[in-house]
Amino acid sequence: METEKKELNQVLFKPFFNTEYLREEDLYLYDTPVPDYRFNIIGTGLIGQEHIQVTMLEGHGTIHGIFDSSRHSLEYTEEMFHRNYPKQPLKVYESLTEACNDPEADALFICTPNYSHMEVVREAVKSGKPIFLEKPMVTKLEDAVELRNIAKDYPAVFQVGLQYRYKAIYTEARREALEHRSLGQIRNISIVENRLPFLDKVDQWNKFSEYSGGTLVEKCCHYFDLFNLFAQSTPKTVYAVGGQDVNFKKFERNGKKSDILDNAYVTVVYENGIRCSFHLCMFCPMFYEELTICGEQGRIRAYENENFLPGAPEHTHFEMHCADHRPSIISSPCYPVTIQQSGHMGGTYFEHKIFIDNLDGRKTDSATVEDGFWSVVVGIAAEQSVKTGQVVEIDKLLAGTL
Ligand SMILES: NC(=O)c1ccc[n+]([C@@H]2O[C@H](COP(=O)([O-])OP(=O)(O)OC[C@H]3O[C@@H](n4cnc5c(N)ncnc54)[C@H](O)[C@@H]3O)[C@@H](O)[C@H]2O)c1
Known part of the structure; x- marks a missing residue:
């Protein structure tokens, strides 16, 4: 209960108070909670960045690494991340395979353009890690059927970004x-x-x-x-x-x-x-x-x-x-x-909370x-x-x- 209270303070109230001047050991109510999960973001464009910011706001997860096929997107997002979260380390991967299979990452967020989802998913599922896949999950009927079949036997959480x-x-x-x-x-x-x-x-x-x-x-x-x-x-x-x-x-x-x-x-x-x-x-x-x-x-x-x-x-x-x-x-x-302005009128924040619930094994109404x-x-x-x-x-x- 005490932990929950602290987490709530972090999300709702911390942005409104100056805590910068305090020493680490004096932070209690506004201390950053220790995250339970580390996420890798694949595709660091508009929504990839929203998922980074919402992950850091929500607090049960943190961003472990990023991968993007565009050098520009990768460098921009890396710079944005270090500017906004100066104390956080960030891995920048050179390949999709590396990003999908890093044993230190607990889950993968696929935020690449629609036409690439299936190709990225085929690589991501080899890891057996929990997957969050942006909408629309695919663009073609045959891919929709293939993905539905993959998900039926997938051993981990597979959530779709219909927030x-x-x-x-x-x-x-x-x-x-x-x-x-x-x-x-x-x-x-x-x-x-x-x-x-x-x-x-x-x-x-x-x-x-x-x-x-x-x-x-x-x-x-x-x-x-x-x-x-x-x-x-x-x-x-x-x-x-x-x-x-x-x-x-x-x-x-x-x-x-x-x-x-x-x-x-x-x-x-x-x-x-x-x-x-x-x-x-x-x-x-x-x-x-x-x-x-x-x-x-x-x-x-x-x-x-x-x-x-x-x-x-x-x-x-x-x-x-x-x-x-x-x-x-x-x-x-x-x-x-703070939640409403964090993206899609708060929808993205709540889909993150629900993704965490899924990872923790709680029953949810997330988009499957x-x-x-x-x-x-x-x-x-x-x-x-x-x-x-x-x-x-x-x-x-x-x-x-x-
Ligand atoms: N849930 C929502 O409300 C919502 C909102 C916006 C976008 N989206 C979805 O998110 C996805 C991305 O949209 P966006 O707006 O961020 O697009 P964007 O163009 O801003 O960013 C896409 C990024 O993916 C990168 N990329 C392309 N192919 C890749 C690959 N094979 N591997 C790694 N990186 C690759 C691009 O270089 C780019 O940086 C789309 O599927 C889109 O429909 C969902």
Whole structure:
């Protein structure tokens, strides 16, 4: 209990107090906890760096080493690490094999671009170490099936980076809709994402469907994971329309034109009859995402909103209307500032806590390879539907692959 109190102080309060002037032996409440696990980060771009910072913030793990195929990324991250954590040693590996097989590392975080996940995983699983693999777990159906088979017999933790489920608004929605069953039987689920275009990336892999799997796989697997979670069923049919109407229309690299969707509508019907709709638009001057769930006894609407306008916009909102069945709720679910600002509105922090729980052998609701599989299957089906104009039946899509 005492240890937990100290850990909490470290995360929530230490950034607000000056402890620099104290001698090591005078640190107690704000002493850095001794980490239980050492992680190696493979791929040190945007999300690799977020995992480094969140690992160090959360405190049960530490960063042991890093590997990246780009010298620039590796040197930048090494410098950033020593600047932010001057007392911490850091190994910099020369090869993927070394990074995967160092006996001093307890777990591997795979944070490389989508198209490389399978190749890196094939090397990483030889180590038998616990693996955290970023989303989307793969970009192609045959790889999704191969990875699902690998994970079935894998002797250690294998977690996928679908952390939106831990954002405060979705955590609240899951508690009300799934645990408390406050809406009664769920019938319809809708998600909207309106946001800025895809960010710049190392080698701009996210501008090309060949490397990212396409927008509906790359970005939207997060939302399809939420559909799958709330529907508690498997997808039956997927129909989608979309286009590249505004973003990156003139973007070329090595003579190749960008070919990714920047807006789409996707409908998913589940085996249990639940109907879902997803609207994506990536040429909006904001980050806005909204979930609506309609059940037989009520409705939830929850959103996150960052719109860059003057004044303080409400960042999170949750409302549940339950008529005369039970109390309704209106709230702004949030985490402490340090956690919320550490990445993806605190989602990444909580997926780290849950990864630690998995390593410790506690039962969790983390995203498994099975969850990663279904989130990617819906994305691949949606990309296919946009191209063909046809409804995609999931059993036909998967026929012959399982
Ligand atoms: N969970 C989330 O919310 C979230 C957010 C952002 C990115 N991601 C995912 O994380 C992954 C990385 O995205 P990013 O935004 O950090 O991209 P990025 O381009 O910023 O960084 C990727 C890094 O991987 C390196 N790399 C490429 N191939 C490699 C290989 N074979 N071995 C080692 N290093 C290699 C690159 O040099 C680069 O430094 C993608 O799969 C992306 O979809 C997830």
